[in-house]
Amino acid sequence: MKTFLYTLLLMLAATPCRSALARDPLADGQYLATIGDCASCHTSRNGKPMAGGRVVPTPFGAIPSPNLTPDRETGLGNWSADDFYQALHSGKAHDGTSLYPAFPFTSYTKVTRADSDAMYAYFKSLPAVRNPNTPDTLRWPYRMRSLMATWRLMYFDEGEYRPDPKQNAQWNRGAYLVQGLGHCNECHASRNSFGAMSTDPFLAGGLVPVQNWYAPDLSMGKEGGLAGWSEADVVALLKTGRSQKGSALGPMAEVVLKSTQHLTDADASAIAVYLRSLPERAPVRQRGNAVDAETVAKVGQSIYAKHCAECHGADGRGKGNAYPALAGNISVREPTGINAIRVVLSGGFTPATASNPRPYSMPPFSQVLNDDDAAAVVTYIRHAWSNGASSVSPNDVRAYRSTPGT
Incomplete structure (x- = not known):
C-alpha cells in the first residue's frame, strides 16, 4: 500500500498540470493560444484577430499564415477537434496534407489533447472572418509537399510531452511550456540547410532565419547565454520585456508583447526553473578578431x-x-x-x-x-x-x- 501511494504521489508531482485550474474551456483555450503566441503569425497587421494572412518568411520562400477563425470556407469551420489535434500533434491538415514546418508542429506535437481541445474550443468561439488563403511563394523544389514525407522521417519526432518522474510538477510544467506551446527552440537553435532545428544541445542559440537576429543560448549554467541570471531576472524579462540583465528586442519584443507578458506568475516561474536546469555549455567559439x-x-x-x-x-x-x-x-x-x-x-x-x-x-x-x-x-x-x-x-x-x- 505504501508503495502504491508513493508511486501515485510521484506521478502527480510529475504531471505538467496547469498553474491554475481552468475557469472554463474558452478562458483556458484563450490563455493557451496566447502563451502559444498564435497571434504573432495568425494575425496580420491591421487584420482581424486570428484571421491569418500574415506572411511568414523562410529561406525557401514566403508562406502566408492560415485563417484560424471558424469561417467554413476559409478557416476552421469544417475542422473537428480531431483535425485540430492532428495539425498540432502530427503536422497534418484536416485533409491529411503535410504542413510545412514554418508552422511549428515540431514543437506543438508535445501539446496534450486536453490543451488542444481547449484551444480548438476558443478558436471556434471567435467571430467567423472570411479571409481566403493566398498561395505561398516557395521556390522549387521546396513547394513539393511530397518531399515532406522524407523530411518528417529525418527530422520530426511525433509525441506528446511525457513528464519526467524524477522532476517535480513545477519543473515539468516549465519543460512542457518551453518544449511545447512556447516552441522556444524554433528560434533559439541553429538550423541545417533543410530548415530542421538542432536539438542537441537544446536551446543553444542560433540565427533566426531571414529576420537577421541572433536568438541566444538560454542555459543559465556555466558558459550559457543566461549565465549569471537569476530566476527573477528571467521572470522579469518574460513579464515586462526587461530585466537587470537585458531587454527583449527584435523578434523577442513581439513575443513578450503578444505572449509571455500574459503568463501567470506560476508559469513564468516554472519556465525559469526549467531553464535553470539546462546543462552547462562548452565555451562559445567566437570568430577570429580583425588584425587591428x-x-x-x-x-x-x-x-x-x-x-x-x-x-x-x-x-x-x-x-x-x-x-x-x-x-x-x-x-x-x-x-x-x-x-x-x-x-x-x-x-x-x-x-x-x-x-x-x-x-x-x-x-x-x-x-x-x-x-x-x-x-x-x-x-x-x-x-x-x-x-x-x-x-x-x-x-x-x-x-x-x-x-x-x-
Whole structure:
C-alpha cells in the first residue's frame, strides 16, 4: 500500500498540470493560444484577430499564415477537434496534407489533447472572418509537399510531452511550456540547410532565419547565454520585456508583447526553473578578431563616450531600470555580433507591457555613424568590461544596413 501511494504521489508531482485550474474551456483555450503566441503569425497587421494572412518568411520562400477563425470556407469551420489535434500533434491538415514546418508542429506535437481541445474550443468561439488563403511563394523544389514525407522521417519526432518522474510538477510544467506551446527552440537553435532545428544541445542559440537576429543560448549554467541570471531576472524579462540583465528586442519584443507578458506568475516561474536546469555549455567559439581589433576598439571607445556612456554608463553597467547594462549582456556577447549591430543602427525598442507601459528606448544611430564608426563602437562594447567577444567589421555593418531584416 505504501508503495502504491508513493508511486501515485510521484506521478502527480510529475504531471505538467496547469498553474491554475481552468475557469472554463474558452478562458483556458484563450490563455493557451496566447502563451502559444498564435497571434504573432495568425494575425496580420491591421487584420482581424486570428484571421491569418500574415506572411511568414523562410529561406525557401514566403508562406502566408492560415485563417484560424471558424469561417467554413476559409478557416476552421469544417475542422473537428480531431483535425485540430492532428495539425498540432502530427503536422497534418484536416485533409491529411503535410504542413510545412514554418508552422511549428515540431514543437506543438508535445501539446496534450486536453490543451488542444481547449484551444480548438476558443478558436471556434471567435467571430467567423472570411479571409481566403493566398498561395505561398516557395521556390522549387521546396513547394513539393511530397518531399515532406522524407523530411518528417529525418527530422520530426511525433509525441506528446511525457513528464519526467524524477522532476517535480513545477519543473515539468516549465519543460512542457518551453518544449511545447512556447516552441522556444524554433528560434533559439541553429538550423541545417533543410530548415530542421538542432536539438542537441537544446536551446543553444542560433540565427533566426531571414529576420537577421541572433536568438541566444538560454542555459543559465556555466558558459550559457543566461549565465549569471537569476530566476527573477528571467521572470522579469518574460513579464515586462526587461530585466537587470537585458531587454527583449527584435523578434523577442513581439513575443513578450503578444505572449509571455500574459503568463501567470506560476508559469513564468516554472519556465525559469526549467531553464535553470539546462546543462552547462562548452565555451562559445567566437570568430577570429580583425588584425587591428585593439586599434578599432580604441576608436570605438571615444565614440561610446560621446554617444552611449550617458545612458549605459562609462562602466557599461547601465542605469537602474531605464537603460540596460552592456557588461555581460547576452545581446552584446552573442557570437555573431548581429544583435549589437542591429541595435546601434536601428535603435533598441522594448515592448510596452502591462507592467512596463512606457519603456525607455534607444534611438537609431544609422544616420549618425558611418560603417567604420558603427563597427568600431560595436567592437569596443564587445571587447570591454570582460565581455571578451569578437570584433565586427565595417563589411558586417554594411551587410545589415542594406538588408535590415524584420
